[in-house]
Amino acid sequence: MEKVVDARGLSCPLPVLRVKAVLEEGPEEVHVRVDSAAAKENLSRLGQSMGYCVDIEGLTGGEWLIRLRRKDKDYVST
Numbered sequence: 001m002e003k004v005v006d007a008r009g010l011s012c013p014l015p016v017l018r019v020k021a022v023l024e025e026g027p028e029e030v031h032v033r034v035d036s037a038a039a040k041e042n043l044s045r046l047g048q049s050m051g052y053c054v055d056i057e058g059l060t061g062g063e064w065l066i067r068l069r070r071k072d073k074d075y076v077s078t
Contacts, residue, residue: 001028002027002028002029002030002031002067003022003025003027003029003030003031004030004031004032004033005018005019005022005030005031005032005033006032006033007019007032007033007034007039007043008033008034008035008063009035010034010036010039011036012036012038012039012042013042015032015034015036015039015042015043016039016042016043016046019032019043019046019047019068020046020050023046023047023050023052023068026070027070028069028070029067029068029069029070030052030067030068031065031066031067031068032065032066032068033059033063033064033065033066034063034064034066035061035062035063035064040056040064040066043066043068044056044066047066047068051070051071052068052069052070052071053068053069053070053071054066054067054068055067055069
């Protein structure tokens with residue numbers, strides 16, 4: 001089961017701090033909604049540095065959905 005973080009309306013570094021706290025719990029997957037290009041880029045780097053595959057989907061209204069999935073031998077990033 002994935003965890004969900006709504007980081008819309010938050011300025012950096014708050015999205016990064018919130019998602020980092022969730023990732024430190026070791027979930028299989030985290031979905032994050034953001035409305036800032038800076039947060040999108042920073043969360044992508046954070047996920048990769050903590051061993052997660054990162055998939056970013058552009059949504060309407062200048063928002064993004066970032067899917068962070070823990071890397072393991074059975075998962076292939078697309």
